[in-house]
Amino acid sequence: MAGQRLDDLAVFVTVGREGNFTRAAAHLGVSPSAVSQTIRGLEERLGVRLLTRTTRSVTRTEAGEKLLREVAPLLEQLDAHVTAVTELRERPSGTVRITADEFAARHLLWPRLRPLLETYPELTVELTTDYGLTDIAAERFDAGVRLGGIIDADMIGVPIGPRMRMVTVASPGHLARHGIPSTPEALTEHRCINLRLPTHGGLFAWEFGSGEHEFRVRVSGPLILNSVFQILDASLAGVGLAQLPDGLVAPHLACGELEEVLGDWSEPFEGYHLYYPSRRQQTAAFRVVMEALRHGIKGPAPRRDSP
Template sequence: MLISGMDDLVVFVTVAREGNFTRAAATLGVSPSAVSQTMRALEQRLGVRLLTRTTRSVTRTDAGERLLTEVAPLLDQIDQHLSAVADLRERPAGTVRITADEFAARHVVWPKLLPLLEVYPDLTIELITDYGLTDIVAQRFDAGVRLGGIIDTDMIAVPIGPEMRMVTVASPAYLAQYGTPLKPEELTEYRCINLRLPTHGGLYPWEFGSGENEFRVRVKGPLIMNSVLQILDACLAGVGLAQLPDAQVAPYLETGELVEVLSCWSDAFSGYHLYYPSRHQQTAAFRVVLNQLRLSQQAI
């Protein structure tokens, strides 16, 4: 037998997926030198190079690509079966990995999942923020949270939040100095705060209307940020107009710190959904999280 156990294969798959020895070591909870030694020993036993190493990156050779393709699904299946056996325990345990955009993580997911940490001490929730449509299968997430209209059709999608509106807002001081736009097309003449999507690198176009009447406006201004929380702070400071989720700005509209404009062009759209693969083998821990998120669709 070429390999004495599964540990070497687990190390290889982790390095191959992470593309970096340091990140792989952090994931495995060992030192980078231990990972490097394990990989060298594995390659020596197999008599073939699996990874090409440079000072900045790690790439798979043809042999490494083949081994990853054939072995990784088997290890994932073993992991799923072991999780299923662990489900026989009385209390749900283990890690549930979820990816969500920044607003959903803070306002929809986290408030609902917080109570679970007290009820189930053996449960770990890993919540990763990402604006893009993460490939949850490839990235080994249990589920993702995104707006309903942009989820792939091969996923099971469960609504966990109410309908939403993207509202255009500004501070009273900004409107007093620069005036109020009366039509979305006029926004190109105003100072606006842009959102750069971290995953795709492009600027997020502002959306108005819905269905066949939906259209987008590409705005410009003195500030570009990659966080809706930062954009909210800048808008409150009077830097410019911003387009943000209605639930995020509602408290500031009530106090008068922000004013909504172009409201007649702001239509409701499908809210946040939890999505996961149809072939996903649900563990007890995942079922607890799923049920908790489905309990209420009222936004926090």
Template sequence: MADYKLDDLAVFVAVGREGNFTRAAAALGISPSAVGQTMRLLEERLGVRLLTRTTRSVTRTEAGEQLFKGLAPLLDSIEEQVDAAIDHSGRPSGTVRITADEFAARYVLWPRLKPLLDQYPDMTIELVTDYGLTDIVAQRMDAGVRLGDTLAADMIAAPIAPPLRLMTVASPEYLARHAMPRVPEDLPRHRCINLRLPTHGALYQWEYAKDGRDIRVRVDGPLIMNSVFQILQGCLDGVGLAQLPEGLVDGHIKQGELVEVLADWCEPFEGYHLYYPSRRQHTAAFRVVLEALRINPLA
């Protein structure tokens, strides 16, 4: 019988998921050198190479792939059973990991999650900021927050925010130097601040709707950013037009720091949802988070 320990197999699964010793070490809370040593000893004990190492990445060999596919669900199941046993204590505990974009994390999640930290001292909430469509199962997240029209079909989705409206805005200084856009087709002649999407590296196309007509506009300008808060600052500084969530800019509009344009083309659309796997057994901590966030009961 091969000489191995369950902890060693857990390290292998972490490396297999992350494809990197450093990220696996961070996930496990140990040093990268400990991960490397564990993997070397495990391969020696099993007598088979599980990983192919390069200077930039770590990939699974054919034997490693077979072992990973068999082990990962088993270790996940063990973790779920341990969490379920802990749940019998009656106290929500453990870590709930959620991925969301910056705006949702700050304006939708945080106001409702903050009270839970004092109410349930044994519970930890980890918020991971990400604009991409994260595979929450592969990344071992408990849930993700995305707009309603970008959800995977195999996920349960709970609405956690009302309809969202993106507003096109500019500073008074910018509009004093440039003509006011009247229709979306005017935007290519303006200096616009672009958002770089992390999922595939493309630039976000500004979306408009009016009287049943939908338009997507490719805009151009002197500034490209991957954060709505950075874009807001650029817009406040007069760099150009920006398309941003209403909740992020309405205070600046009231204070006269920004002006909305194309208002009649900016219709609300389905807002944020919390999505999570339908087959996973959820902990008491996750159920507490779900109840704090959702605005309507699940059907």
């Protein structure tokens, strides 16, 4: 009886999150009619309406909202505990889902995950790239990777990378043709390459300074791209000025393909952290991934004008 009630609550949580009987049924691997019947039975036992149905959508009532808010975390904890017990074996296995932005995924995570996947053939890592502050609990990710200063307080954050700087760069040829900006504000008069954030759709404002003296500059120019790697290629081609992570441009600065400008306004900030819910029971697979991502942390990236 208790098991049936838990199953019914799991169906309700899925419908409440999806807002649609058909999508919930597809996720659960059952028919929409079976989902509808389960919800009706649950509402009858509780004596309260949980969902309001229309021809186009399903919305939660006040009671449904309260039940979803209180029951969903409990079911997640129960599922995590059961998973942890079933994974008590010698070699980690199963799927670990991580969300990260494009630069972190390619520059930081992939070099550390590649040897891990060779070592543990029963382990699967699902890596999704986006620039938004993904709600990892709602989207059912095991963890996210974001810069340290933008992690929610109710998350555990583990540093996996050094402090970083966003540096303003251009090719020597571009600077020779168009001049060097003397201040960040002067960028509004220069040809710049903009980044359109794929998740939010807005243009990234270039950041300078730190702490109380931090400020942003809106730039314009002949090219807007949605990938930092595309912007790097365009800056190397002399299209315009770009603002990019120091770890991405360091090799090109070292060989003279790019030059940094406005270095006095480029201050270091917290690097990438792996973050996950504090209540989550860690599986063997998650622990081995976390340790792999923590490996090899070094000190702050040096300033280009450092001795």
